[in-house]
Amino acid sequence: MKTLIIDLNNFSRYPTLSVGYAASILRGAGVEVEIFSPLTVGVAGYPRKTRPRPWGMYDHWLRYWSATSSSQRVRRMRKAVVHRVRPTNDDSTQRILDGATRAMTSDVDVILISAYTMYFDVCSRICEAAGNAGIPVCVGGPYFSQPEIVEDWLPLPGLTAVHSGEPEMDLVDLVESLAAKDVSRLEQIAGISTSAKPVPNAAPLTHLDQIPFPDFSDFPWEAYPNRIVPILTGRGCGWGVCTFCSDVVTSSGRSYRSRSPENVLAEMKEQHERYQSRLFTYLDLKLNSDLAVWRGLIESTPSIVPQATWTASVHVGAKDDQGLSLAELKKARKAGLVRMTTGLESGSPRMLAAMAKGTDPERTSEFLRNAHQAGITMRMTAIIGYPGEEPSDVEATTKFLEAHQEYVDRIVLSPFALQLGTPFHRRFEKDPAAFPQISNVRLDRRTATFDHVNSTVQSSAHRKAAFGLIRMVHRINRKPHTQYSKEFEGVM
Ligand code: B12
Ligand code: SF4
Structure with missing residues (x-):
């Protein structure tokens, strides 16, 4: 089974922690993982404050x-x-979409997208492309803890589910249910909302030492x-x-x-x-x-x-x-x-x-x-x-x-x-x-x-x-x- 993880946190200085955790957990369970980082198609991360010019x-x-x-x-x-200077502008959106679509090869069974809410537009186009290719998609990220955001994203055509909370303990189950297109099994997972059923966040994780160390091997280290x-x-x-x-x-x-x-x-x-x-x-x-x-x-x-x-x-x-x-x-x-x-x-x-x-x-x-x-x-x-x-x-x-x-x-x-x-x-x-x-x-x-x-x-x-x-x-x-x-x- 192959999972494509699309990283829309995309920071230009170091790899994304949540994506490193997901890769590590899935690989540990024998799932094949590929990561798409927009940095690899030349989309810079959000700019952070640096030393200002004199003016x-x-x-x-x-x-x-x-x-x-x-x-x-x-x-x-x-x-x-x-908007024009951010990595959510039209040029970056197109590049991310092209890169993500290229990564949706015929052997991809499931797509996971980790996103900030600012990436709504590009996500909606990725979901549409995935829907056309028949690949189930689940999106998650920091702000999906808020019901207003979940409600906004759920109707996206091609989006199978939104996850709210920390999925580490359920990630393998999540990917397997998505791959099997088994909606009733999917809906049993805490924090999973589908268009039929928006739900509250999964409870906060407690035993953090049980989570494997993140795997950053797929990140474009040469780009940092x-x-x-x-x-x-x-x-x-x-x-x-x-x-x-x-x-x-x-x-x-x-x-x-x-x-x-x-x-x-x-x-x-x-x-x-x-x-x-x-x-x-x-x-x-x-x-x-x-x-x-x-x-x-x-x-x-x-x-x-x-x-x-x-x-x-x-x-x-x-x-x-x-x-x-x-x-x-x-x-x-x-x-x-x-x-x-x-x-x-x-x-x-x-x-x-x-x-x-x-x-x-x-x-x-x-x-x-x-x-x-x-x-x-x-x-x-x-x-x-x-x-x-x-x-x-x-x-x-x-x-x-x-x-x-x-x-x-x-x-x-x-x-x-x-x-x-x-x-x-x-x-x-x-x-x-x-x-x-x-x-x-x-x-x-x-x-x-x-x-x-x-x-x-x-x-x-x-x-x-x-x-x-x-x-x-x-x-x-x-x-x-x-x-x-x-x-x-x-x-x-
Ligand atoms: C560290 C951090 C940064 C770092 C590194 C960012 C990075 N890309 O790695 C720095 C300082 C660089 C940074 C910068 C920015 N950040 Co920041 N950052 C954070 C912070 C404090 C922690 C993120 C983190 O690593 N958490 C730990 C991991 C483990 O948690 P997580 O990311 O939420 O992921 C968990 C779940 O969400 C879930 N999950 C995540 N993805 C997926 C995907 C699927 C499919 C599933 C099922 C689950 C899932 O599983 C993960 C593990 O439990 C958060 C605040 C917060 N408390 O989350 C803000 C936060 C993510 N940042 C935010 C913002 C706005 C920014 C900036 C745009 C600010 C700015 N204008 O400069 C920039 C953009 C950076 C970029 N993308 O290029 C916002 C995002 C808001 C939004 N609307 O979505 C947050 C939520 C802060 C806030 N409260 O407003 N950030
Ligand atoms: S609640 Fe904690 S993280 Fe948030 S601003 Fe206060 S000290 Fe910082």
């Missing part, structure tokens, strides 16, 4: 202004421009600038309550579960040997969620992979032990941790409380100084325009960054996004009157976000404060590359 500040301001404009026309024009291996030590986030966060409502992010430190270290060793790589990126939303894993990594990595270099995301919680003391950060640096990312989101305690961020600017400040002293470069995310934000809150973020510019390498500043399924969205859905700042709300199912007008950001005082913040962000982002930020440029 980038004005470009940033224009993008911010057009994203938050109250004029629908301006926002529509912005979307059209963005260097060999970075992605690893995930757990699913979800140990904090998990930030109101704006869509990561913790995705298929694999819905609750926090962890692997054992031994299992993670064994994977690191095996992947190092298989792919001759010493570069790793941990995809965990909060690598310091389970302190036994975090401490296991900073303790044992040097003996497992000497001279390993790696990156991670952490959450600097205001309370309790976070595993991020100066001594621990120094140890982490010695173990190869060269770049971390963490969410500042705002420098205003009032906004952090509104977001349920669980952080405190003073503690974050201490953390940044310590990380810098330990020699770890730092990337931070920040949000502008969270509903109810005053110009003085924006100024607090600018001041925080100004005071810490020496310790921070890159800032990703994003306008508040109302994302489908987030705690903010579900609250808004129940009681829109509680958020008088938000109006003209319309779901864009292709991006799983709601277009809306946010009056918080429309005043000239807020715009002025926003410009000051963008200027500060630009100053930080213009810092020259360090050796390590170069190695992981565009990764995080």
Whole structure:
């Protein structure tokens, strides 16, 4: 039996974890697997933020202004421009379709597509081609955890089923039922929706150590600038309550579960040997969620992979032990941790409380100084325009960054996004009157976000404060590359 996996995550810096897991599980059960990656037909992944050009500040301001404009026309024009430069544009869609169709040879029994919602158009054309060739198709991915997305995709002609949740334990059964075109067996699988029967997500996986290590052997390693291996030590986030966060409502992010430190270290060793790589990126939303894993990594990595270099995301919680003391950060640096990312989101305690961020600017400040002293470069995310934000809150973020510019390498500043399924969205859905700042709300199912007008950001005082913040962000982002930020440029 042969399964074709189409990877529409398609990142340009390293292989896709979910696809590596699927390949490994299916091969382990004797299923023949072929992977189609759009990189092999010259379609670049989604662009990630890199060092801006000197004039980038004005470009940033224009993008911010057009994203938050109250004029629908301006926002529509912005979307059209963005569409043209993305790998979902017409040229890329055609190339992906041609490549995927070529891969649908007569010996393919089943097609699995792993997709972001932005790839709806190309998926619909792939499904149609598969339907014409009589090959069953199942689609899955992070955002199929949301019923609105499942409902949108299910009617696609040629699509047999949508999967919501983590399919690892059922994947072989899933592929066999699809190949046998046995719909009643297929519908027994948790998380499988068919046009006849949309269902809720499969329950989150519990015994993560039972999953085999991902197989990245089919990925076009020569297409990446260097060999970075992605690893995930757990699913979800140990904090998990930030109101704006869509990561913790995705298929694999819905609750926090962890692997054992031994299992993670064994994977690191095996992947190092298989792919001759010493570069790793941990995809965990909060690598310091389970302190036994975090401490296991900073303790044992040097003996497992000497001279390993790696990156991670952490959450600097205001309370309790976070595993991020100066001594621990120094140890982490010695173990190869060269770049971390963490969410500042705002420098205003009032906004952090509104977001349920669980952080405190003073503690974050201490953390940044310590990380810098330990020699770890730092990337931070920040949000502008969270509903109810005053110009003085924006100024607090600018001041925080100004005071810490020496310790921070890159800032990703994003306008508040109302994302489908987030705690903010579900609250808004129940009681829109509680958020008088938000109006003209319309779901864009292709991006799983709601277009809306946010009056918080429309005043000239807020715009002025926003410009000051963008200027500060630009100053930080213009810092020259360090050796390590170069190695992981565009990764995080
Ligand atoms: C790590 C990560 C990245 C990494 C690597 C991405 C990659 N391609 O490997 C980086 C940082 C590069 C990145 C970039 C971007 N990302 Co990203 N990323 C994530 C993150 C945090 C984890 C993804 C991951 O590996 N999870 C672990 C694996 C095991 O889980 P999974 O992918 O969900 O797969 C499981 C299930 O979904 C399912 N599954 C997956 N595919 C299939 C297929 C079938 C047939 C079946 C049955 C099941 C199935 O099985 C898997 C195992 O359980 C998610 C958030 C999240 N919590 O998922 C966002 C997320 C996937 N990213 C997102 C976005 C928007 C982006 C960007 C476009 C952002 C940007 N503008 O820069 C870029 C695009 C990158 C690209 N494709 O080129 C969105 C996707 C939203 C959407 N509408 O679909 C997410 C969900 C974040 C969010 N909450 O908004 N990302
Ligand atoms: S700490 Fe990060 S991943 Fe965790 S809930 Fe908050 S924003 Fe989401």
